[in-house]
Amino acid sequence: MVKAKEKRIITGKFTPGSGIKAALAGKPEEVVQEVIDSGLRGKGGAGFPAGLKWRFAANEKSDMKTIICNADEGEPGTFKDKYLLDNHPMKVLEGMAIAGYAIGADKGIIYLRGEYAYMLPSLEKNIEDIKKNVFSKLKVGKKKFEFDIKVRLGAGAYVCGEEFALIESLNGNRGEPRNKPPFPIQKGYLEKPTLVNNVETFATVSHIIEKGALWFGKFGTKSSKGTKLFSISGDVKYPGVYEFELGVKLRDVLELVGAENTKSVQVGGFSGINVTESSFDKTLAHGDLPAGGSIIVFNKDRDMLKVLKNILEFFEEESCGQCTPCREGAYQLLKGIKMIEKGEKSIRYYKDLCDLCATMKDSAKCGLGLSIPSPFLSITNNFKDEILYR
Amino acid sequence: MSDKVKVTIDGIEVNVPADFTVLQAAQLAGVDIPTLCYHPDLRNTGNCRVCIVEIEGLPLFQPSCAFNVWDGMKVMTNTPELRKARKMIVELIISRHNTECLNCDSNKNCELQDLADKLNIQDVRFEIEPDFDHPIDNSLIVQRDPSKCVNCGRCIRMCNEIQTVNALDWAGRGYEKMAMTTMEVPLAETACISCGQCINVCPVGALVERDDTEIAWKYIEDPEIHTVVQTAPAIRAGIGEACGLEEGYLSAPKMFAAIKKLGFDKAMDTNFTADLTILEEGTEFLTRVTHAVKEGKEGIAFPMLTSCSPGWINFIETYYPDFLDNLSTCKSPQQMFGALAKTYYAEKAGIDPSKIRVISIMPCTAKKFECDRPEMNSSGYKDVDIVLTTREFAKMIKTANIDFDKLEEIKPDDPMGVSTGAADIFANTGGVMEAALRTVWEIITGDALTLELTPVRGLTGIKEAEVTIEKAAEGYEWLKGVTVKVAVVNSTGNARKLFDAIRAGEKSYHFVEVMCCPGGCIGGGGQAKPTSWEIKAKRAAAIYKEDENRELRKSHESPAVAQIYEEFLTKPNSHKAHELLHTHYKSKAHLIK
Numbered sequence: 011m012v013k014a015k016e017k018r019i020i021t022g023k024f025t026p027g028s029g030i031k032a033a034l035a036g037k038p039e040e041v042v043q044e045v046i047d048s049g050l051r052g053k054g055g056a057g058f059p060a061g062l063k064w065r066f067a068a069n070e071k072s073d074m075k076t077i078i079c080n081a082d083e084g085e086p087g088t089f090k091d092k093y094l095l096d097n098h099p100m101k102v103l104e105g106m107a108i109a110g111y112a113i114g115a116d117k118g119i120i121y122l123r124g125e126y127a128y129m130l131p132s133l134e135k136n137i138e139d140i141k142k143n144v145f146s147k148l149k150v151g152k153k154k155f156e157f158d159i160k161v162r163l164g165a166g167a168y169v170c171g172e173e174f175a176l177i178e179s180l181n182g183n184r185g186e187p188r189n190k191p192p193f194p195i196q197k198g199y200l201e202k203p204t205l206v207n208n209v210e211t212f213a214t215v216s217h218i219i220e221k222g223a224l225w226f227g228k229f230g231t232k233s234s235k236g237t238k239l240f241s242i243s244g245d246v247k248y249p250g251v252y253e254f255e256l257g258v259k260l261r262d263v264l265e266l267v268g269a270e271n272t273k274s275v276q277v278g279g280f281s282g283i284n285v286t287e288s289s290f291d292k293t294l295a296h297g298d299l300p301a302g303g304s305i306i307v308f309n310k311d312r313d314m315l316k317v318l319k320n321i322l323e324f325f326e327e328e329s330c331g332q333c334t335p336c337r338e339g340a341y342q343l344l345k346g347i348k349m350i351e352k353g354e355k356s357i358r359y360y361k362d363l364c365d366l367c368a369t370m371k372d373s374a375k376c377g378l379g380l381s382i383p384s385p386f387l388s389i390t391n392n393f394k395d396e397i398l399y400r
Numbered sequence: 401m402s403d404k405v406k407v408t409i410d411g412i413e414v415n416v417p418a419d420f421t422v423l424q425a426a427q428l429a430g431v432d433i434p435t436l437c438y439h440p441d442l443r444n445t446g447n448c449r450v451c452i453v454e455i456e457g458l459p460l461f462q463p464s465c466a467f468n469v470w471d472g473m474k475v476m477t478n479t480p481e482l483r484k485a486r487k488m489i490v491e492l493i494i495s496r497h498n499t500e501c502l503n504c505d506s507n508k509n510c511e512l513q514d515l516a517d518k519l520n521i522q523d524v525r526f527e528i529e530p531d532f533d534h535p536i537d538n539s540l541i542v543q544r545d546p547s548k549c550v551n552c553g554r555c556i557r558m559c560n561e562i563q564t565v566n567a568l569d570w571a572g573r574g575y576e577k578m579a580m581t582t583m584e585v586p587l588a589e590t591a592c593i594s595c596g597q598c599i600n601v602c603p604v605g606a607l608v609e610r611d612d613t614e615i616a617w618k619y620i621e622d623p624e625i626h627t628v629v630q631t632a633p634a635i636r637a638g639i640g641e642a643c644g645l646e647e648g649y650l651s652a653p654k655m656f657a658a659i660k661k662l663g664f665d666k667a668m669d670t671n672f673t674a675d676l677t678i679l680e681e682g683t684e685f686l687t688r689v690t691h692a693v694k695e696g697k698e699g700i701a702f703p704m705l706t707s708c709s710p711g712w713i714n715f716i717e718t719y720y721p722d723f724l725d726n727l728s729t730c731k732s733p734q735q736m737f738g739a740l741a742k743t744y745y746a747e748k749a750g751i752d753p754s755k756i757r758v759i760s761i762m763p764c765t766a767k768k769f770e771c772d773r774p775e776m777n778s779s780g781y782k783d784v785d786i787v788l789t790t791r792e793f794a795k796m797i798k799t800a801n802i803d804f805d806k807l808e809e810i811k812p813d814d815p816m817g818v819s820t821g822a823a824d825i826f827a828n829t830g831g832v833m834e835a836a837l838r839t840v841w842e843i844i845t846g847d848a849l850t851l852e853l854t855p856v857r858g859l860t861g862i863k864e865a866e867v868t869i870e871k872a873a874e875g876y877e878w879l880k881g882v883t884v885k886v887a888v889v890n891s892t893g894n895a896r897k898l899f900d901a902i903r904a905g906e907k908s909y910h911f912v913e914v915m916c917c918p919g920g921c922i923g924g925g926g927q928a929k930p931t932s933w934e935i936k937a938k939r940a941a942a943i944y945k946e947d948e949n950r951e952l953r954k955s956h957e958s959p960a961v962a963q964i965y966e967e968f969l970t971k972p973n974s975h976k977a978h979e980l981l982h983t984h985y986k987s988k989a990h991l992i993k
């Protein structure tokens with residue numbers, strides 16, 4: 011299913027045990043340093059430097075720490091974590107164990123999207139296997155290496171992929187984001203330090219620790235090292251999961267997946283931005299186009315107002331409803347677009363909606379509300395005539 | 401003590417404890433950041449985003465109520481972007497609000513009005529769409545109007561986290577997310593104890609108590625009806641504040657004058673039956689102790705629990721029915737008063753009890769529930785006809801063109817008006833315990849108790865005290881060497897903690913005072929809004945001052961109490977006293993099934 015362009019890391023070959031063995035050969039601090047040196051960024055969307063997060067987590071003093079693998083994968087058009095768990099589960103499990111060793115946690119939880127429940131038996135078997143065949147044979151100094159992993163099923167809401175909403179749902183509360191700080195690494199699962207990383211982040215770590223930061227640094231750009239999985243969907247001939255080196259040109263990607271008559275591309279999923287032809291020569295990398303896991307392609311037959319409406323409907327429904335800018339803002343943006351569609355509102359009202367976006371992107375409580383303005387502003391900007399003057 | 405850090409707010413430097421929020425630091429700096437979902441007595445969730453500020457170095461606005469300071473932090477509260485964002489947020493809130501201030505209970509005492517005023521909102525850019533789908537719920541004492549709810553969640557945090565009743569909860573998600581009752585059933589079908597604490601923290605008029613002022617006016621206007629008013633101990637430290645005077649404003653004499661001026665026939669005092677309660681409850685306690693210690697009887701329920709807080713009665717019936725035998729059988733002072741007004745007073749004054757209406761002025765919404773209980777009719781009539789909260793009383797005073805501050809000072813009416821300082825302190829958490837000990841101690845030791853019983857004073861949630869009886873009065877020698885253990889709790893959340901510990905056998909006491917509301921009746925659900933611990937402390941201090949200034953400070957010294965035993969009840973816990981002043985409660989555990 012995966013078509014990689016030349017270079018593979020995440021979807022490449024891996025000898026089970028090689029990552030964790032390499033990790034245990036060094037001190038935990040050295041593992042953290044290796045991840046920092048690799049320049050790896052989190053693959054869950056925000057792109058936060060993984061090593062830095064690990065160092066913060068390692069520095070927390072606590073009688074209990076937890077590693078959480080975020081496998082909630084709720085972003086529409088994204089199925090790369092599903093691919094990894096189906097095809098390379100051992101890398102993910104090993105990555106979690108490496109993280110556990112690095113920050114001082116002996117337990118991990120995989121928060122699995124409800125729709126992926128079918129994986130439960132195989133995942134649990136894989137966990138049994140890795141514990142029996144790999145972990146139990148390893149030692150830290152004189153002590154046996156121990157790392158336990160449990161799988162918990164998600165609550166079925168998109169927002170539960172947000173790290174704090176995820177943790178709250180594991181804590182038995184309503185799955186809703188919290189104010190930060192304190193961050194999960196300070197007060198997370200059961201109010202104890204908790205490291206949350208994406209499935210792909212853990213899978214990548216296994217390779218980095220096996221082969222070293224130097225090797226990893228050869229891939230990607232200066233500020234976006236390595237490769238990344240992309241779920242590509244929409245009006246393309248060959249939809250699917252692809253591994254690309256970071257810094258790849260969007261135009262090359264489109265060509266490879268067989269996109270024709272492309273009108274615009276939603277980069278980074280619904281919460282990302284919409285780009286048109288003039289931006290196709292930009293690269294997927296930190297500081298350029300958002301290297302989130304989802305790319306949705308729209309061809310010339312698409313009505314962009316309908317596309318936008320569809321996106322806003324998603325957000326209005328998936329907002330947890332806690333904070334005013336997102337709860338009310340998503341509703342007003344959707345309603346505004348519907349009124350514009352019916353010709354009930356003028357361009358002046360559109361300006362009010364832009365002011366609303368300005369407030370939302372600075373004041374909402376979590377990434378969901380903060381990012382709703384991105385698709386709204388980029389799509390309406392790209393398609394002023396089509397949407398506003400129809 | 402936490403360390404101090406330096407924070408700059410709009411250029412003003414302040415040194416604050418390291419665990420302060422930005423909002424607290426701003427308050428100290430004299431910068432008035434607007435808020436809505438914030439309440440000083442609750443856990444703050446940072447949800448409405450009205451209190452956003454800009455913090456140097458951070459890319460996003462942060463909610464000052466839920467964001468902690470750090471050393472060297474620089475905060476801006478009044479940039480053009482913030483003004484715009486804040487206005488937008490408040491407009492969004494108003495777009496869901498049923499703005500009908502002129503006929504709203506909260507008119508002129510409303511945080512949303514204040515916000516709109518402060519931000520100079522002249523126009524709302526969005527269509528106004530209040531929630532009219534969910535009907536007004538007036539199934540119980542606390543009434544909810546979803547069309548006015550601003551979804552701040554303060555009521556839910558109060559009900560679930562402080563009171564631990566869980567009658568309120570969030571429903572829905574996204575735009576549909578609303579503060580509701582648990583499972584969205586009418587409040588009467590939840591475990592709601594009618595404490596009214598949710599009303600106290602509601603920033604707007606979405607939660608109010610059932611208004612009974614119209615009935616009160618009708619009683620006043622009816623020439624056939626003889627109206628007898630009783631005022632709870634906490635009203636004397638609450639009504640001035642509710643009439644716009646300073647917090648902790650204290651005046652019993654003006655309170656009585658206001659009642660007369662409104663046109664009620666008699667202004668008497670629940671304080672009278674508070675003293676009587678001490679005699680009845682004290683005697684009951686001594687009887688239990690005699691049975692248990694002197695006679696060695698098995699199965700005497702300890703600790704004995706106070707029963708004068710009707711919200712607490714609702715709570716124990718629902719959540720701790722296994723402790724119902726521990727409850728003192730005494731009715732609350734308000735119900736004792738009602739029963740006696742329609743018997744003792746009616747007889748004495750030669751008035752047909754069917755023509756008497758007893759109106760209670762209470763700091764408490766649960767008292768409205770209590771007076772409607774079917775068993776509260778031992779006089780042969782409904783013992784207490786209606787209950788008005790402090791807020792409703794203040795509204796009547798306002799309507800009648802009365803300037804509370806300028807009222808003359810008068811004494812309450814006989815024969816149920818005279819009281820002691822022990823009755824005053826019923827208003828504060830620990831007050832009933834202290835009043836009881838003043839009397840019981842004197843009976844069993846023959847010595848007067850030091851009057852300021854500090855271990856049971858103060859607004860702490862759970863207080864404990866123990867004292868060993870070194871010297872016993874004649875007839876009580878068998879008590880010598882016995883250590884009496886007591887506890888005092890306020891808020892049902894703290895009661896839950898204590899009773900879980902007692903259930904688990906971790907704690908044991910002889911006597912426990914429970915008041916349903918945080919801080920006791922001075923923090924009652926019917927008191928002036930806004931309410932906070934800071935304000936409650938002022939009310940409590942006023943009450944202790946009232947007690948100190950009294951000549952008589954022990955219930956058994958009340959001449960009115962002596963008189964009623966002599967003329968009517970014969971002695972504490974007599975057959976007649978039992979008929980009129982005592983009762984039993986039944987389990988309501990089905991409400992949480």
Ligand SMILES: Cc1cc2nc3c(=O)[nH]c(=O)nc-3n(C[C@H](O)[C@H](O)[C@H](O)COP(=O)(O)O)c2cc1C
Nearest residue numbers: 052053054080083084171172173207208211377378
């Ligand atoms: C609304 C929302 C949904 C999210 N969903 C996911 C998700 O499904 N999977 C994921 O890994 N991260 C998701 N995130 C990001 C997480 O909050 C978190 O940043 C991430 O799991 C950290 O992992 P990383 O550092 O490895 O990227 C979501 C964030 C938001 C705001």
Ligand code: SF4
Nearest residue numbers: 330331333336376379
């Ligand atoms: S931004 Fe949206 S999803 Fe996030 S906390 Fe606010 S309402 Fe919930």
Ligand code: SF4
Nearest residue numbers: 500501504510604605
């Ligand atoms: S709640 Fe406040 S703003 Fe709303 S109608 Fe009442 S007084 Fe007006």
Ligand code: SF4
Nearest residue numbers: 559592593595596598
């Ligand atoms: S009155 Fe008390 S118990 Fe009832 S909903 Fe309000 S806070 Fe909860």
Ligand code: SF4
Nearest residue numbers: 549550553555579602
């Ligand atoms: S009822 Fe009042 S306190 Fe409760 S959420 Fe609504 S506005 Fe806030």
Ligand code: FES
Nearest residue numbers: 446448449451465
């Ligand atoms: S007052 Fe701070 S977020 Fe509501």
